[in-house]
Structures are given as structure tokens and as C-alpha cells.
Amino acid sequence: MSVQINLDVMLAKRKMKSNELAKLIGITEQNLSILKTGKARAIRISTLSLICRHLNCQPGDILEYLDDGKDIRDEI
Amino acid sequence: MQNANLQNISVIKKISSRLRLICNIIFFLTPIMTIFYWSFYNHLPNEYQYAIVRQYLQTNYLPLITRVLCAAIMMIPGVIIMLASKYLIELFRLYENNVFFSPNNVTYMEKLGKIVIIWAFMDIIVGTLLVLAISFNNPPGQRYLSIGVGSFQLSSLLIGYIIVLFSKIMDEARIINEEQQYTV
Numbered sequence: 001m002s003v004q005i006n007l008d009v010m011l012a013k014r015k016m017k018s019n020e021l022a023k024l025i026g027i028t029e030q031n032l033s034i035l036k037t038g039k040a041r042a043i044r045i046s047t048l049s050l051i052c053r054h055l056n057c058q059p060g061d062i063l064e065y066l067d068d069g070k071d072i073r074d075e076i
Numbered sequence: 077m078q079n080a081n082l083q084n085i086s087v088i089k090k091i092s093s094r095l096r097l098i099c100n101i102i103f104f105l106t107p108i109m110t111i112f113y114w115s116f117y118n119h120l121p122n123e124y125q126y127a128i129v130r131q132y133l134q135t136n137y138l139p140l141i142t143r144v145l146c147a148a149i150m151m152i153p154g155v156i157i158m159l160a161s162k163y164l165i166e167l168f169r170l171y172e173n174n175v176f177f178s179p180n181n182v183t184y185m186e187k188l189g190k191i192v193i194i195w196a197f198m199d200i201i202v203g204t205l206l207v208l209a210i211s212f213n214n215p216p217g218q219r220y221l222s223i224g225v226g227s228f229q230l231s232s233l234l235i236g237y238i239i240v241l242f243s244k245i246m247d248e249a250r251i252i253n254e255e256q257q258y259t260v
Binding site: 027032 | 255
């Protein structure tokens with residue numbers, strides 16, 4: 001089971017580049033890349049709030065739950 | 077707070093660099109000093125000679141074959157010291173490069189703990205072998221076998237287990253560090 005972050009889709013809809021969003025929310029491009037590639041273990045509420053503000057969307061627009069049959073505890 | 081953090085890292089880097097140098101010296105000097113010591117054993121002042129030699133030998137003079145045997149036996153703890161130095165060198169190198177909680181840190185610390193535990197047991201065996209080698213050339217009936225366990229072996233064992241425990245704690249720190257690295 002995992003929560004997927006569909007940042008690419010929202011960035012394309014808002015016609016915004018990753019580096020622009022990274023600068024706006026005050027994180028490095030590498031950190032944003034960690035989010036986009038699904039390597040993130042956790043996301044701060046503050047970061048999620050800033051993403052939603054600058055992409056003008058709801059958390060549910062970028063977060064998607066997928067049941068892939070794996071236990072997330074095994075990945076930690 | 078950031079200044080304090082930078083200062084801390086600077087201190088860690090400085091101390092790790094010095095300790096790595098010391099460990100490098102120990103690593104290279106250990107075999108050299110072992111061979112040097114037993115080569116010139118018969119010419120050393122009494123206070124630098126092993127007390128057990130005088131205890132188990134008829135004379136204070138060690139023949140060449142005995143000195144070669146003793147040197148070989150003393151290379152057993154020598155190799156252990158060299159291995160421990162090697163692990164410490166790698167650990168301090170990681171600290172110098174600001175790597176504190178990586179899997180490699182955990183591995184080297186665990187190996188260091190295990191080698192100290194092995195040292196505690198090997199010290200008992202080495203002591204026995206040394207007495208055997210020294211008294212081997214004695215006349216029949218005057219050859220000795222001695223097995224001793226002292227505070228050194230027990231404290232080495234305790235320290236080894238404590239280091240292994242620290243490595244497990246460091247592994248927990250590694251997990252927390254990785255969680256933090258992948259928290260956006």
C-alpha cells in the first residue's frame with residue numbers, strides 16, 4: 001500500500017516547471033524530485049499547504065492511495 | 077543554532093583527522109614493533125622484557141627459534157590491533173566527511189565491537205601459547221602450560237559488547253536520519 005504523489009500532472013495542468021515550484025515553496029529541486037519520484041517517506045503539512053497554494057489545488061488532487069499489495073513497513 | 081551546529085561539525089572533523097592519523101601510525105607500527113621487539117629481545121633492559129619469560133625460563137636468554145615463535149604468536153593480537161585500527165581509520169574518515177549515520181558507519185562500529193570481543197578470547201589463547209613457546213626448550217619436566225583469565229580479558233569483553241550495543245543504537249539513528257533525509 002502506498003500513497004502516490006501526482007505532482008507532474010498538476011504541474012502540467014498549471015503549466016509550471018518543477019524548479020519554479022521548488023523556488024516558490026522554498027525547497028531545493030532535489031527535494032522536489034524526491035517527491036516526484038516517489039522516494040519521499042514523509043511530507044510536512046507546511047510543504048503540502050504551500051504546494052496546494054501555489055498550484056491552486058486540493059491535497060486530494062496530488063495525493064492518491066494505491067494498494068499494490070506491499071506493506072509499507074517492509075520498505076522502511 | 078546553525079553556528080553551534082557548524083562549530084560542532086568543525087570539532088568532529090578536527091578530532092577525527094587527528095585520531096585517524098594516530099590509528100594509521102598504530103596500524104603500520106604494530107607489525108614493525110613486534111618484529112623489532114623480539115629480534116632484539118635479548119638486548120633489552122630487564123624492565124622492557126616480559127615478566128613471564130623470567131618466570132618460565134631457566135635463563136633470561138631466548139634462542140632464535142623461540143623468539144621467532146613468540147613473534148609469530150604476538151602477531152595474533154597484532155593482527156587484531158591492525159584490524160581494529162583499520163576499522164577506526166574508516167570510521168574517522170567518514171566522520172571527517174560529515175557522514176555520521178550511514179550504513180557504513182554502523183558496519184564499521186559493529187565490526188570494531190566484534191574484534192574487541194575476539195581480542196578478549198584470543199588474549200587467553202595467546203598467553204597460553206606464549207608460555208608454551210617460552211618453556212619449550214626447557215628440560216623435560218620443566219615445560220609449562222598456563223591458562224589465565226584476568227581483568228584485562230573481562231574488561232575487553234565488556235567494552236566489546238558495549239561497542240556492539242552502540243552500533244545497534246547507531247543503526248536506529250541511521251533509520252531516523254534516512255527518514256529525515258526523505259522528509260520533504
